[in-house]
Amino acid sequence: PDPAGMALSLPKAELHIHIEGALEPELAFECARRNGILLPYADVDDLRRRYDFSNLQSFLDLYYTGMNVLRTTRDFTELADSYLARAREQGVRHAEIFFDPQAHTLRGVELSTVLDGLEASLATSRERFGISTRLIACFLRDRGPEEAMATFDALLPHADRITGVGLDSAESGYPPDAFAAVFSRAREAGLSLVAHAGEEGPPEYVWQALDVLGVDRVDHGIRAVEDATLLRRIARDQVPLTVCPLSNVRLRCVSTLDQHCLPHLVDTGVSATLNSDDPAYFGGYVADNYSAVQRELGFGDTALREFAANSIRASFLGQDEREQLL
């Protein structure tokens, strides 16, 4: 059996994908041209050459600059279509897609433009790409809890269009517990809850995501391996982690892939899933992450099947929909 084929063909869910991080340079330049925006890069190759990051912030600087070209519903529709086309080739059958409302509203793009644009693509994702989809709105933790609350108020009239809320952007210095009130309101509104924690930030942030925010899944969570009690808790309660191996290497959270803690997570009984995070920036879509851990960490076919099954079990689909995919 062809290992790359296995990684590609396994039916899987992708649970940690920032749609703005799926903006390939070609589409960025096309949107820039259409919208009369000058990108501060000579061309597609020049932009790609800058995808050399020293930490999370160095990536976020480029990520927020790049998405400035997204202005119209059409831009967001083409962005989602571009992701779905790639995801289909990678065996994705279900995707829970993050977007960053504040990253758009702060630069004058209406929330309805973002949602209408994304939905024009996602509404027919099943028919066109064989992929069911959900949206998760993330708060930018470095913009603080008050702005998160105002963003939640703006989202509330659209609550039926999203399945959950999350927390992302710069982590160090921005602990999850500051967002307790907005996450509590999101729970009352019937939304699912996730948060980035333990990507660059300490194990304490993962504890807070669990105990203060009450998240259903932890995004990244890799620094939980530094705290044995925390790791046992995550394993005992089967709180899924959305691990993004290629992202962790590109953002230097992990020095090389063969040093990644994924084997330790698996050995401890954690429900780990594999995801791409920002596939246009980190050198691979989701199946590329499956192949990479197979190649560099020695995971076999059985382990890859388990990652894929975990992803479906950890999704926010109803039980019937999950069973159809398993």
Ligand code: HPA
């Ligand atoms: N971490 C935090 N925020 C993000 C990321 C990430 O990996 N990608 C896009 N926003």
Ligand code: ZN
């Ligand atoms: Zn992320």
